[in-house]
Amino acid sequence: MSHSAVEVIRVKRDGGRLSTEQIHWVVDAYARGEVAEEQMSALAMAILLRGMDDSETARWTTAMVESGEALDLGGLDRPTVDKHSTGGVGDKITLVLTPLVAACGAAVPQLSGRGLGHTGGTLDKLESIPGWRARLSTSELRRNLDEVGAVICAPTEGIAPADRRMYALRDVTGTVESVPLIAASIMSKKIAEGTDSLVLDVKCGSGAFMTEPERARRLARTLIAIGTDNGVRTSALLTPMSTPLGATVGNxxxxxxxxxxxRGRGPSDVTELTLALAREMLAACGLSDVDPARVLESGAAYRQWRALVAAQGGDPDAELPEAAHVHTLCATRGGTLGELDARAIGEAAWLLGAGRARKEDEVRHAAGIRCLVKPGDRVSEGDPLLELHTDEPSTIEDALRRLHGAHEITEGEVRRQPTVLERVGGADAEV
Known part of the structure; x- marks a missing residue:
């Protein structure tokens, strides 16, 4: 049966369900370049506005997987487990978690992405290390898993090529927040990479794509169902993202x-969330008797990090880029910092150069924001709150405008949010 992009767009635009044949046709045709970017942009917007049911989402995921090849990770002498975050502000957890879990005895095939909207991308962050390569061949990926125990890289050319094109398209067409497209994007790569187990870090709050807990919970259950149906042991933690994670935002x-x-000297919230996810990953792959806190304290995870970076051409001892201009935003009154809005911080960092406005844009690796205080901290009038880092001073004014109202100073105590809001495993949730 022949189809056309306009036909598929109209069905979803009018609130209809896409058939299996329509979904597989449009994903395959887009991967081969037969569906134009503007047509897929229109379809993505129709999906965002009209949604897809669970069976459509599952079929879309399958079509993404079948647009390319699947990796065979059989024969490794370690159990395989991966983690994926749905995107947050200051979320550098993958950089710590991957070497930590590998140091605990698992193999971690961490296929990562670039920044989407106001959230940062793991590959953009790692490319600030001189020499580090995001692109690996399938044989290099497998060799690093064998020899190092972990890899953080872009999906290989053969893995879900339709998703690779659409991932960048969603970033610049205002369609990042679509639950079906998020679910299909995440799970197509994870299924194709061949991992045995997967732990999801599903963010909710002002700085997440899912701002409401119920939407985040729905996304988590959608992801778990897709993973389980495809033989991947899958669970999720719902974690807060109303305040930036850690003290820095930017690559x-x-x-x-x-x-x-x-090295044992980082912010407590990053350390706590890393350990919570590490325990979930180790339990999923049968290594629950290993204590990740002890492994982190021993320095083994740091040594694993150095090996991981070096294996992908990076110099773990190299100086990282530093911004040419730093502007400090200070408190205008004393009190307790009650709010530090993650979305505003992420969008301000994007304006400073840490993200992209177009698919072909290059990020500025030194750009970003350093958060000098966290909600619950006491401040005095004139105390520094935020440092804005950029190579282009002309961006500071726009960033400051975006930060207007992003923080609140109050009187009295401010309750800090827990590290983990909820665990979701299969159909059950533990609060």
Missing amino acids: ALEVEEAVRVL
Whole structure:
């Protein structure tokens, strides 16, 4: 049966369900370049506005997987487990978690992405390390898993090529927040990479794509169902994202902070969330008797980090880029910091150069924001709150405008949010 992009767009635009044939046709045709970017942009917007049911989402995921090849990770002498975050502000957890879990005895095939909207991308962060390569061949990926125990890289050319094109498209067309497209994007790569187990870090709050807990819970259950149906042991933690994670937002700034965590000197919220996810991953792959806190304290995870970076051409001792201009935003009154809005911070960092406005844009690795205080901290009038880092001073004014109202100073005590809001495993949730 022949189809056309316009036909598929109209069905979803009018609130209809896409058939299996329509979904597989449009994903395959887009991967081969037969569906134009503007047509897939229109379809993505129709999906965002009209949604897809669970069976459509599952079929879309399958079509993404079948647009390319699947990796065979059989024969490794370690159990395989991966983690994926749905995107947050200051979320450098992958940089710490991957070497930590590998140091605990698992193999971690961490296929990562670039920044989407106001959230940062793991590959953009790591590319601030001189020499580090995001692109690996399938044989290099497998060799690094064998020899190092972990890899953080872009999906290989053959893995879910339709998703690779659409991932960048969603970033610049205002369609990042679509639950079906998020679910299909995440799970197509994870299924194709061949991992045995997967732990999801599903963010909710002002700085997440899912701002409401119920939407985040729905996304988590959608992801778990897709993973389970495809033979991947899958669970999720719902974690807060109303305040930036850690003290830095931006590529090189976050790498520097991740190294501090690996050396035992990082912010407590990053360390706590890393350990919570590590325990979930180790339990999923049968290594629950290993204590990740002890492994982190021993320095083994830091040594694993150095090996991981070096194996992909990076110099773990190299100086990271530093911004040419730093502007400090200070408190206008004393009191307790009650709010530090993650979305505003992420969007301000994007304006400073840490993200992209177009698919072909290059990020500025030194750009970003350093958060000098966290909600619950006491401040006095004139105390520094935020440092804005950029190579282009002309961006500071726009960033400051975006930060207007992003923080609140109050009187009295401010309750800090827990590290983990909820665990979701299969159909059950533990609060």
